[in-house]
Amino acid sequence: MKKWFPHPVFLKEKSTKKIWLAMKLSFVLMLAACLQVSAKAYSQNDVRLTLDLHNVKLRKVFSKIEKESAFRFLYSDDLVPVNKKINLQVTNTPLPEVLNTLLAKTDLHYKILSNNVIVIAKKGNVIQQHQVSGVVKDAHGNPLIGATVQVKGTNTGTATDAQGRFSLEVPDNAVLTISSVGYQSEDVSVGGRTSLNITLQVSSSTLNELVVTGYTTQKEKDITGSITSIKGSQLTTIPMGDAQKQLMGQVPGVTITTSGEPGGSSSVRIRGFGSFLTNDPLYVVDGVPTEDISYIAPDDIASITVLKDAAAATIYGARAFAGVILITTKQGKAGKLTVNYDVSYGRQYPGHGYSMLNPTQTAEWTWNAMKAVGETLSNKQYGTGPTPVLPDYLKAGPNYGLLNSDPATAALVDPKLYNINPADGPVYQIIKANKAGTNWYNAVTRVAPIQSHNLSLSGGTDNSKYNVQFGYFNQQGVVNETYLKRYSVRANTEFTIHNRVKIGENIQIALKDNPTLTNGNVGGNEGNAIGWSYRENPIIPVYDIMGNFAGTTAPGLNNSQNPVANQYRTKNNKAYNTDIFGNVYMDILLPYNITFHSSFGGDYNNYYYKTYTYAQYEDAENNPTTDYVYEGASYAQSWVWTNTLQFQHTYGAHYVKVLLGEEAQGGQGFNLDANANTFFTVNPGYTGISTASSSGRVVTDGGGAYSTLYSLFANVNYSYKDKYLLSSTVRRDGSANFGPQDKFGIFPAVSVGWRISNENFMKPVQWVNDLKLRGSYGEMGNASPVKLVNQYNTYTTSPEVASYDISGTGNSLTEGLMPNSIGVPNTHWETNKTLDFGADATLFNNSFNITVDWYKRTTTGLLYNPQVEATVGFLTSYPYINVGSMQNTGVEFQIDKHGDFAGNWHYDIGVNFTQYKNKIIKIADGTNYFYGTSYGATRIGDGIVTINKIGNPMSAFYGYKVVGLWQSQSEIDAADAEAQKATGNPNATYQSGGEHPGEFRYADVSGANGKPDGIIDANDRTIIGNPNPDFTYGINGNIGYKNWDLMVQFYGVWGGNIFNYTKWYTDFYSNFPGQAISTRVLKSWTPTNTNTNVPIFQDRSDASYNQVVNSYYIENGSYFRCRNLQFGYTFPKGTLTKAGINNLRVYVQAVNLFTITKYDGLDPAISGLDNNFGVDYGTYPFVRQYIVGANISF
Template sequence: MPSKLTAARLWLIACLLLFTSITFAQQKTITGKVMGEKDKQPIFGATVAVKGSNVATQTGADGSFTITVPNPNSVLVITFVGFETIEIPLAGKSNVEISMKDKSTTLTDVVVTGYSSQAKKDITGSVAVVKTEDLKSIPAANAETQLQGRASGVTVITNNRPGDGASVRIRGFASFGGNEPLVVIDGIPGSLTSINPNDIESMQVLKDAASASVYGSRASNGVIIVTTKKGKQGSAKVTYNMYYGASFPGKGYTNLLNPQEMADLAWLAKKNQGLPLTHDQYGSGPNPRLPDYILAGTKSGVMEGDPAANPALYNLNLDNVSGSYLIVRANKAGTNWFKEITETAPIQNHNINVSGGSDRSRYLFGFDLFDQKGIVIHNFFKRYTARVNTEFNIKKNIRIGQNLQISASQGNGAGLNDEGTEIANSYRAQPIVPVFNINGDFAGSRGANLGNGNNPYATRVRSKDNRGNNYSVFGNMYAEVDFLKHFTARTSFGGTFSNDNYYFYTFQTYENAENNSGTSFTEGVNYFRSWTWTNQLTYKNTFGAHDVTVVGGSEAIEEWGRAIQGLRLGYFVDNVDFRSLDAGGASGQRASGSPYTPAALFSIFGKADYAYNNKYLASFTIRRDGSSRFGANNRYGVFPAFSVGWRISEETFMQDIKWLTDLKLRGSWGQMGNQRILPANSFSQYASGPGSSNYDINGNQNSTVGGFQLSFVGNPDGKWETNTTTNIGFDATLFGGKTEIVAEWYSKKTDDLLFRLEQVATAGAGPSSNPPFVNVASMKNTGLDLLINQRMNIGGNNGVKLDATLTFTTYQNEITKIADGVDFFDAVGAAGRVGGTFFRNAVGNSVSAFYGFKVIGLFQSADDVAKSPTQEAAAPGRFKYLDANGDGAITDDDRVFFGNPNPDFTYGINLNASYKNFDLGVFFYGAEGKDVINYVRWWTDFVPSFQGAKSKDALYNSWTPQRPNAKVPIQEESGNRSTNGAPNSYYMEDGSFLRMKNLSLGYSLPSSLLNRFKVDRLRLYVQATNLFTITKYTGLDPEVTGGDTEFGVDAGNYPTVKQFFIGVNLGF
């Protein structure tokens, strides 16, 4: 019997050994690495599991993992929050590299929506989530510029001037001034121009009242929420990103005449007007001739051999004030002033971050250098930024942290868009004027019939040592406590400290017709301070099918500042080392200063979000603000909002629609406010000054006693502007998340708009008294926002991955009321010399609508003039205006609205593709249906407008009896209201455009190579921005800036130009 048991035991052991050996023969150890598909960064904490089993592991800090699988053909399932789940068939492989795709558009993403956050599927307001990877694909000093075309409902106008921000409008215009959105950075009011774009972790745009009204009186123009990067648990990670490139100015104004053609045009104008053919520079007779010298001593139009041109006769530049001793040789070939003042300009950015942490603490340290030269010579912007973000878990339920940015910047500015800028002077200065006179000093417009344009090259060289400096500190400290399971209390205190210093020197401009007779130096300092203290309590709980989140809190904000400036005249030496306020002359010194009246805001707010059964959604928000900017009568305002949503795809009757992943219908209504007026608007102010408030007490005019007059009339009854918004839309996700569509219609109406009415004569208020802001006007905006995102893989997970996004934005703005008895007001803007204004803001029209005479053709003959309505200065070849009211006479009553700078719609098209280690990015931005006033044509198309450069059209395509179908009116020496003397539609052009904003090609080195050097990521790329622009506009750039009630005029706009870059992304 024992022998039988022994045999049985031996047989059982043998079977077990055989089974074990077979099992171990099938098992296999797999190693690999998990990275993000876009940034190629290792993913720490991703779960790697064997499909159909309980075997799983997690990736380490470098993204690596090791796992033992039951058999060589197992399937790995990799999951991580914020990324799409991926399955990898092993097919016998022992090492795998896995790229996880960011699911930033998926329903479970958590989105910051103002004092709280929600899963995207539960949001019922209008919130646009901006992909920060797309933002950073545009090399720029700030995120305002990068935001263009990235979010539906957001209109951005950019330029290429170093350090400049952009004009950002969310769903049109809500006011006559101050239409910039509120920007909140880590819970503190800030600016997109002040933050380093590389520090941005996430960005959301709150567009309707349901999402933004929690910010109350500051939210009427929308809210942009920015969260900066934080450290994550794991070993230290170092990232270094850099790019280096250059901006290319292009050819500038290519349609300008050379000096001989300028002379021919002068003769044409004289012939057309029947004037003698004589000119101080071009001589007399049937054909003009070019002089050898445009100025020699006091004589103009001098030919070679004339004794006046003998330099031995003069002590050159002895008299800089009168310029009597200048000899300036004519540049007969012509000076290309645009080329003289522009250059290929380098731009570079270096950014390094160190981050990491443990379960108790997390940290991020960053440093950034941005350095951009402008295409205009000596124009630059340079900024250093340092960031420290930390967070500590004091206990399991207690967290404290801080976010801090310190920055220092310096720049030398150049004009942006007005007739006095260097770009404008490049078409105002005559081509016959050289850059230098024969003595090597600057030449200019001094001399007969050369106009009074400045030498733009001299302007830039003389200003090269002018500086503007800024030093700022921005950030906050916070603490959070979780208690009673469902409650979280949070307090945050932070603010801004900003200090500006600037100085500039004014030279004698002896070479110009209108010269500065003396030198001066100006230096100033101003500072700004603000603090924000926010306290909030959050309750979050789930009761069966009911999900509830309630947030309540209070917020206090205060801001103040001060400015002081000094000026001194009579500097005897121009050397930069002597430019200080104590080095000038004793006379002519001035000092000025201005206090910034402190402004304070105190608020209480509440927000409740509710979801039932994961498909019926509702949200309610209310905020009460009290502002010191208003008088005691209307200091407080209440701003409510509510929204509802229905995830109809969760209904049982929708379950058979397999291609529909999610469909949510939503709608909202609410009110927001605007308090952007002067802090002291409610108070009357008094000032004194000679000729206005001084009194001749003794009656002998020899002594006066200072008095005061009313300089600003206060309005104690001023109150909030109120913006009421209705929003209806849907969010659809199709084909398992491959397609996303977000469409919204909105209506936004603003009442009680703050507007400055002309002062009615009252006791103590004189003509120089500034009127207050009063609540009188109304306007509305309606529009459509659309976003479509499509993702696909061609050839499976190892094939080509494509991601395409379309954003579409449209708004229609209309002024519905200005004031009782007031239907319009005009604005001058950048075009002030046309004999009137191009802008009329009137009831029934949009802000900044173009207004003037409608040109319907050119008069062709005296008979044509006689048969047409009477018109001042009508003659053959001149403009023929529309008789809008049909009374047979062209008067100011016939002026009409003929254009609109607001686009019909804007759009962005973003395409990303990747294949293995290569990635390609393409981005287009366009605006359609926008008009631009090309004010440059007033200067260049008419001889009498200005004695500066002229266009080829003025000579070769202007009206003569032989050219009845000419583009340009007849050329004459005298101006009038029928040519260049009145605002009219001749200057308006179609400003629609489509621009390739970005093209980039990158290559990431394989991990198998990088691992040898302990490098996690190395990506090299080349990039081009603004490669081409498709437009009918004839100016330098169809994107034109301007004020809210006076934009859309190109007076010499700083243009957007081509840029080329190389770059590196490194991580270890």
């Protein structure tokens, strides 16, 4: 599939130079990081210093030496005169000599320890280093595994093992800092002790954790908008290779529909739908906006923050219309080099396939279909007479339906006659019938491997930090010849070049090789491997007698295609994406506690594809002589330059934080596609556009897009006594895509919070640790997908429409211009207004957390590009105009509980819930509905499956409501009599589709005047289903015992419908006689089986049967899925130390272990286009994975 941004943000040639400059700087910073990685521990004599210090405090001299080396000082302020001013001048002098000179005129001496620590003490005090060991436990006496024990002021430290024990060599006067996630840190003076017992208390620090909220950070407890933050470690539990898929079920308010296809897109919706055209959230990675995060390895992610309401997201302006997902990648930390290697390998199994009749049943029901309408029983393959007979051979050259009993059979199936190459003479294929039946779903799917490798190197000093990650992900698809391979490298570095200046970069380079399923479910195209797998007759084998592909060239088998052959012929297809993404930044601490931050970032994406269509000899609708090559490329590049000033200060009981910023964004993109045919060879190494016949080359598409956006924004956060909270944001966006009067949009937001738990009347309530009520209101704009050209009339050429024989000779046409689109200069921003009320509570000694939100979001000025009246003229594209309004209301909550019990047991359990209702309020003056996109090949009637109608949800299913099946001709006659009475027309029929017993009976919903009128016509089409779920939920749990841990994740969808389009192909004989038939027909209506909802199986077509959309195709989309079950073991540190391993965890895992659903298709997780989703044309199969893996740290 072509990589193309629908409305890219891109840059011009001048700005390209800036990107290359930034990339060069990034390369220098990456090189510096790698040099840091390769550096070894300092030898004291290897360090040479040049210092020229005059009248400087001793403390600053120590600090200066630390900056110039990897050594750290350890001393007591009570014993060392750190404020004494001295002079020191040395040039390229070894460190010991520098220290001797520095301390020569003092009563101090030093000792350099083995871990690059310099201990300073008074002369006469012996500096000694000794071994100290201890145990770290919680308040209940349970050992804390992995707690950090560090010598304060140094990089020296270790971690506790499975029994909470540690051992460390330290100076006598050392102070140890002991910390663990979720607990209060503790400082312990060692003195002369060799054994320590330390108890850590549960901390409320999670409330004080800083959360990235948009250009800045904020303490979680002070947030007044609707924000959810999760750690990257929660994403890597499922090896999906895609952070979008791993978010499923983890964040309330976020609904995600995914595909089992490697690299398949996910539909991510934050609080439902707010626009007819685009509802994708904005992704911001390390401060740089992007529309695609599939290039980011989940192992690279440190945290994800979801901004859901306007108060939280307005800071990002118009691009944040559908919410914001902020991604922060892992950064380096001061300390020695740490190497982490995460590896996993597994096998993937496709879910259940379609239930189809075997060859004998298929033949019998073919006869039943003809019997139902009184036809003569005859079929090219099954013969004639009262009973069908399965042939031994489907085809032998021009002959078909051959039986071994036929004397001519032996001569006809002579392999010597076989030929499938037209160049060698007439095609003579011989296909032996597979009477046992071919399971086409099993034939085109497979058990496929999946593996993931991620290597990270991290460390640094207080002045330079680095994190370098290398990733490789390889997922082979369960459908033949589909896969995703991704190679990625990321380098994040940061340098303190002055005590007030910091610079850094975050850069990633990724390559994806991702040939996908041709003609997938989105867009409704049946011509893919899954679609053919439920259409190909099971009597057809995969291969003919010579091992070449078999198919439907023999009469009586209709026109489906061999899905195995189709997929095999895609094995040489190419789809490469190269993406370079990142930014460079600088922070300067100015006077008065003001911080200036500047970031310049960009995204460059290059896509290339090449697909082959080979000559087909085996199918009824074949292409026996010509091979095609489709080749194309595109690039998209974007840039963003952000500058902010931030001030924060506490004035007694008042806290103020102010952020001012400006941001410029721009970019450009271009794509070119071509196809060619007629080659001298079909070798994929030689076939291409340039090697085709010149007459067979066609450039099919070429185009570009440009866009710019300039913004100013401000944010103020205020709190009084840590009880009363206020946040206010305003952003002004300017877009070149709107006309002069509408270029700029101003979008404000305000939120307030009341921390009730800090009120005096709450103090007696000891079990409430934190309780906050909050509310917000805000507005956001949307310019997507309007482009600059929307303002102007555009024209194109057309020899068929816009040409004239000016000379009058009859053979000389002069080509002219014709309208392409009509400009609309007054199109303006979509605006959504969001009201949100919520509460956050932390209870029971910080072990129980609850978050609840209710919201109402109203979008006005909805953008859409409806078709114009034919009187305007022939147009090839339609302008975007503001047409209406839409409303979403919803409730979401999250509950988390963690703790320990029975000694060595500990647990974490989380439950989240999302419910929203979508309603269209207005479309346009004089219009109350418009249809969704005509789906696929327009197989059922006019192809309209969905409608967008006032008072109903977006993309509702639309058609006739089935109220049962006609049971007899007398029932039909009675209904017709009532219709004649109601209409006064003696020739009227209740259902104008020529109804028959066993066919659908439709509900009389409405007539021309809006009331039931006794007959069924187009006025009776109504809403027959809603693809939006009633609610979704996630259940996530961890339980651990000593070194063992068990993780489980569930995801559920309740309510919501699916339109199962596959039924039209498999349940109605007359649609495609001779192709595969679903086992549903075993329950179909017959005169002796009337208690059923499956219609009669017959060779007849009419509106009461198979020619219109109706509720027979609607199914319940609810499901409950075990997304992840993981069982792991962490080895005790004592057993690993000798091998140089710091930590080792191994695990086994099952992904998508089971799904409980009533849906009859392959997978109830169906997505699609926003105004036409939830239609299943043959989606990629559900995939079950079994994984083994390990996390190793050195």
